[in-house]
Amino acid sequence: MPLTNDIIKQKLEEHFPGQLTSFEEPYGLLTFEAPKDINLKVMQFLYDDPTLKFRFLTDLTGVHYPNRKGEELAVVYHLHNLVDNIRLRFKVFTDVNHPDVFTATSIFSSANWMERETFDFYGVNFVGHPNLKRILNVDEMDYFPMRKEFPLEDQTRADKDDAMFGRGGHIGI
Amino acid sequence: MARPVRFNVQAEADVKLVKEGPEGYAGEGFFATSLDKVVGLARANSMWPLPFATSCCGIEFMALMGSTYDFGRFGAERVGFSPRQCDVLMVMGTIAKKMGPVVKEVYLQMAEPRWVMAVGACASSGGIFDTYSVLQGIDQIIPVDVYVPGCPPRPEAIIDGFMKVQELVHNRETIRRRNSDRYTELMNSYGIQ
Amino acid sequence: MSEQIEQHQHVKLPEGSIEKTTTTLNMGPTHPATHGVFQNILELDGERIVSADSTVGYIHRAFEKIAERRPLYQITPLTDRLNYCSSPINNMGWHLTCEKLLGVKTPKRVDYLRVIIMELARISDHLICNSIVGVDAGAYTGFLYVMQYRELIYEIYEEICGSRLTTNIGRIGGFERNFTNTAFTKLEKFLREYPGVLKEFENMFMRNRIFLERTMGTGGISAERALNYGFTGPNLRATGVDYDVRVLQPYSSYEDFSFNVPVGSTGDNYDRWLVREQEMWESLGILKQAYEKIQSFKGADAEVFHADVPEYYLPKKEDVYTKMEALIWHFKIIMGEVEMPKGEVYHSVEGANGELGFYLISDGGRTPFRLHFRRPCFIYYQSYLELTKGSMLSDAVITMSSLNLIAGEMDA
Secondary structure, eight states, rough: OOOHHHHHHHHHHHHHHHHHHHHEGGGGEEEEEEGGHHHHHHHHHHHHHHTTTOOOOEEEEEEEOSSSOOEEEEEEEEEEETTTEEEEEEEEEOOSSOOOOOOOOTTOHHHHHHHHHHHHHHHOOEOOTTTTSSSSSOTOOOOOSTTTTTTTOOOOOOOSSHHHTTTTOTTOO | OOOOOSOOOOOOOOOOSSSSOOOOEETTTEEOOOOHHHHHHHTTTTTTEEEOSSSHHHHHHHHSSSSTGGGGTTTOOOOOGGGGGEEEEEEEOOBBBBHHHHHHHHHHHSOOOOOEEEEHHHHHHTTTTOTBBBBBBBTTTTTEEEEESSSOOHHHHHHHOOOOOHHIIIIIITGGGGGGGHHHHHHHHHOOO | HHEEEHHHHOOOOTTTOOSSSSSEEOOSSSSSSSOOOOEEEEEEEEEEEEEEEEEEOOTOOOOOHHHTTOOOGGGGHHHTSSSSGHHHHHHHEEEHHHHHHHHHOHHHHHHHHHHHHHHHHHHHHHHHHHHHHHHTTTOEEEEEEEEHHHHHHHHHHHHHSSSSHHHHHHHBTSSSSOOOOOHHHHHHHHHHHHHHHHHHHHHHHHHHHHHHHHTTTSSSOOOHHHTTTTTTTTTHHHTTTOHHHHHHSSSHEEESSOOOOOSSOSSSSHHHHHHHHHHHHHHHOOOOOOHHHHHHOOGGGGGGGSSTTTTTOOOOOHHEEEHHHHHHHHHHHHOOOOOSSSSSEEEEEEEESSEEEEEEOOOOOSSEEEEEEOHHHHHHGEEEEHHHHHHBBBHHHHHHTTTTOHHHHHOO
């Protein structure tokens, strides 16, 4: 029987009863949310289960939702089952004041730098990561630039006229 | 409100298609001129560039080195990657703040006389990347002689910039530029001894 | 003998010196211009590499933050500068992502034109990669010879969109103008002349004893480790896994074309070179098929170059001057006030280096809420230590160039 989103959803709900929420299928891709303590267990289950076989981590990234109080930072995992050609996305939310999430490097080696990038941009602390330091920005940077409250532009620039160039750190202006 | 145009408003008098030689006294089998003109001529036609290529403009440099645009005919056939052996530092591509100290180190390692060409919009002024991580023009850290705009500039534009550097080397600078006041003042403003 | 050893142990070292058994070599951010800026600090035991510490981020330009400020079609120039050797593929991938989010369906002719552009870009990128592997092994001639045919590809881009390298080709729903007859003439010239050139280039390297000795058996990786490291594209296909996004999840009518996916066996440098070489032949085949399909459109169909979506694609000027709706859409598109539907979409295309993915979250405004690029170079560069551990320094150089690392894509 070919693997479909419904079978995946059913197996997940059997194995993790009541813990996984918000099952959606935007544009055909099964998406769900998991509490951050069981993110490794979910990934390990998806990896090991003989019918599910999600053995390829396509992408790991972070998103900042400033309006969801208590769960501002999200870590989004995209997994791919290469044999049956099904993709899957799941999200893990964490508080911006205690952004600790377990690292996925024990299951997928490709998560190493992707988690460093998420740390660099959002400040998500991956517990158990072998080398969690900044990767794309300068090491001395003391803030997390992709969070919504920080501006895009270089604040020290003197010769660009703010009105003409649309600067001001405001989204959508 | 429209801003008045400030640059490039005087048309060039006439475009010289063939470079004339320096002035001097010619005779049967000899040519006499002053030493700095000869040195300028020799230097201008054998500049060894250091292609400091970081991003897209570097690929246009590779196209420039190919046979269609042939950079070698300007004497720049031998590109070097060691700053100690090169005359002109061509910075091509975006320089991020992480890369800034590296560019400064490379510039300091170059021996006098040295010239710097900023190729592309990103090296000249930050380009389209007005962000927290991009250095808004390399002239914030090193003095630049020629800026070539474009994103990326066509190989012909890079050649035009290079010809302007050649003109600087040949005509407008004395041999001992490094001892002039203006030059030492410029270097001090960058904190370079 | 033992007295000599004891004497050696009593040698007094100067103050502050550290005793090490390995040499530290910095293959710093400014190594010869062809590769891009990233740094490898290697620990060498004689000639052999013991460990490698990679640093990236020397060209981090904050694309993802810039994209939160710009409407959708102003993000296309940003995607150009990701993998700048094959920028049309990035452009098309971005347009396909937008079309998925907005629900736009493109006509067949547009799809075939897109396939032509993408395959030309793929050939252009593989040419650079393979000739640079040659340059690193010492053969400069192949690079210069092949650059001339890249110039021909640049001329085709210039005919279509006006720019050589960072192309910004296409709009949401199609192209900005129909391909002119000159573009098709140049494409025919390319299809006629290029196979001979590729054959000559191949003859220089494929059975060359020196090249074989330099590249075979170095920088290899097994298929399981490669999958765990997130490899995609020619690097993964060289290890034996035939994962190609064009085949698995076809986009832009790739299912109408018949082509093979070349696969290697050991994943070493030679296999990667061969896979790229064979992919160039396959791309030529796809180009021929696409060109024939384009020529089979007759009459009014042959003039179609965009989908009929006035909300996202500028309407014709006659409509703008006569109809109210078209005027409103024209105004909204130019001012960047077009609103996207709420939702999140992930779409990926087969870039020259692997699966280039775009994860776009929209909250209903005029700019994306979050845009993330899944960049293949960034993901597979992590494996550099595993690829080069125990090998010699010269092999490390060839491994780095055969992985086709483009700094713009790595740092974004």
